[in-house]
Amino acid sequence: MTMNSISRSQLYVLDQDEALDFYVGKLGLELSTDQDLGFMRWLTVNVPGDREHEILLEKPGPPALDPATAEQVRELLTKGAMGGSLFFTTDDAHKTYEDLVAKGVDITDEPTDRPYGIDFGIRDPFGNRIRIGQMHPQA
Template structure:
């Protein structure tokens, strides 16, 4: 039976640029950076939470054909593919201000909602990110 989700994956066009954003701007840490020969296995995680990784993967073989990879790259640049990463924080207003000071483009201000305070942004490749301070049950 399943008991944990260890790795989730998003597509990025440039893994070094992804590192700059996810580590340099959002404050995640590198978990694994390995050259497997056929691909670079690059994962990051929230500091102190190494059992939940995000694979920052370039679209291409061996996971898909080069033709499919080209289509995925085109959709990614339009913000029309991928899912959403949801991060939690203790103080949404403070996190928003810290990210803004680091030069992160933030199209939304933190908004108080029924479930907590959150805001959204996109990474440099068009992937959706939401950051929220959740209300206690």
């Protein structure tokens, strides 16, 4: 058996409407799915034009977590101790950085030239870490 693609990643968020505003309104991702399943809201976003790879923005709770565990996850997330990570690429790290600063995004570090490219860090409203990089061409 061989894996051939990652179709979905998951991040915990405390408020799905706020997450949607951040990921779509500030980062420029697209809403992929927003469906009430009864037992949970299935909310996914994707990079524009890439419907093959979605990010599930999930509130801690059923069906994945029992109430006590969900409360622990919410507490850790609020403290910034349990955030997930995402890595995006961009054609122009400095321009993307300036755009996000203008939108009031929480910047954790400024664009820095590294051996693999130029990258910088941001954080979503829930403590999840995000790296955005402009990669150097592969040799």
